[in-house]
Amino acid sequence: MKKTLETIIKKSLESLGIKPPPYIEIEVPREESFGDLSTPLAMALAKQLKKPPRTIAEDIVKNIPDEGIFEKIEVAGPGFINFKFSTGFLYSSLKSLLEEGSNFLREDIGKGRKVQIEFVSANPTGPLHLGHGRGAAVGNALANLLEAGGYTVEREYYINDAGRQVKLLGHSAFARYKELLGVEYPFPEEGYLGEYVKDIAKAAIEDIGDKYKDSDFSEAEEFFINFSLKMMLSVIKKDLSDFGIRFDTWQSEQELYQKGEVQKTIDYLKGKGLIYESENALWFKATEFGDEKDRVVIKSDGEPTYFASDIAYHMKKIQGGYDELVNIWGADHHGYIPRLKAVIDALGYDREKLKVLLVQMVSLMRGGKPVQMSKRAGEFVTLKEVIEEVGADTTKFIFLTRRQDSHLSFDIEAAKASSAENPVFYVQYANARINSIFAHAEEKGIKADSLQEADLSLLEAEEELRIIKKLLTYPMIFEAAVLNHEPHRITFYLQELAGIFHPYYNKFRVVTEDRGLTLARLALCKAIRTVLKEGLGILGVTAPERM
């Protein structure tokens, strides 16, 4: 719908000798009386052409040939051009939608460009919590979205399996191990206090018995670190797969060290004179690339910082031949962006290649009251618990019903309610309802494959035309969602679509004695279902046949 209009407007501009701007703004006007689509183009051109906007608008309208696409074209207000499509155009578009399915709804924006999306990447030192879940839902939906938009997408999880934190995890597990075996042993300072560490210790006993009962940590270190890591990773992978999230690649930080990539990258920057020594440490000249201060890569004790491996990691990413790199981070890491962008710059690449999407914090509520979480005491609500209590679909949907950069308050009680308080069900129910209409139609002897002969022009009711138009605006929403990397736009669209389908269902009967009308309405239902399924698929939310 939008594309058709865009082409027509461009042609009109060209025939007027006006060079069409690269982006022609076309929107669905707020008021239905303003038409189906509208453009403020004439107002935007007014300054450049030094003519009143309404005159420009009139000229553009005059140059649009009558090909039966529009019922009405009007110049309104300060210079809007409002287009109302003919029913003929709507029916033939609906027919295309029915025939082409997803192909009609998607647009090849990416043209095969390669995008890597790195998300979740939680430290393997504990189970995923709700905040990770939000990142997972957003990253997954974005990946689906870009894939549908013609990009080649790789989903990556970066595992911070090197350094002090994993050592601390191993040490904590070792302490619990000793404790379970009845040996007195001091718990490491700032160690991990969660229950899951005891589970690791128990599993360790099952695996190796009391082999390290009387050992020092130094003797058992390698085993406990590796054992804990392995176990935490499998827990994380399980949680993610229960949440319906998959990854293509799992990049290990340790591996970057083992393969010498960290050293190589530091050497490379050294060669460029961007690393210097001071106070026995090695520093990266981040300030040369817009960061607030220079950053340490090798500490004075000779140990690399987390930043060091991150440099190597992003070097590797950027040399991986991607056209775009997306990192999805919790908003608490925002201070990290400038130094990473500085790295990209320093490595000689375009810093715009790296796009960091910040996902805001999630505050957990229960019945309107905040649930306190204390990471220090090892008490936090895990993603797993929430999924078990409210379900994966609902959890994902709620995460995708907000812009990612706005704070989210997640109320478990509200999420559990299987009522209209829960927008997922509203959308899923529309799909399930359509399925049962088809089941009913089949009982009456109307087969779905006879829909091709449906005469769509029988869809004359105002509500039906409104639904058709809504369906035809899906590609616009989709395009905007892809370009802005904002999956939540799909979520809102789906709620709106369900929001006009349900009233329609209540007011009109699809399956009646009138076979022609029945076929036409079934075809409309089928189109609605196609769009619902397409959208839910992008969100990573299921579309159950029955609920």
Place this chain on the structure above:
RNA sequence: GCGCCCAUAGCUCAGUUGGAUAGAGCGUCGGACUACGAAUCCGAAAGUCGGGGGUUCGAAUCCUCCUGGGCGCGCCA
């Protein structure tokens, strides 16, 4: 102290890269099941878009200051 993000109906949030008279859901109040699923529908009430100033044909949207909240500012990750 410096930096980033946020502030829209009682609550949770949208607002289409600056567009027309600011929207939805929940909640509240009142209604609808002997025909395709009531996880639904119909109706009603509800706003100084945090505040001031600026940019322009036009601002919830951009700039600036202020207020309030979140987060970050380590040779931690």
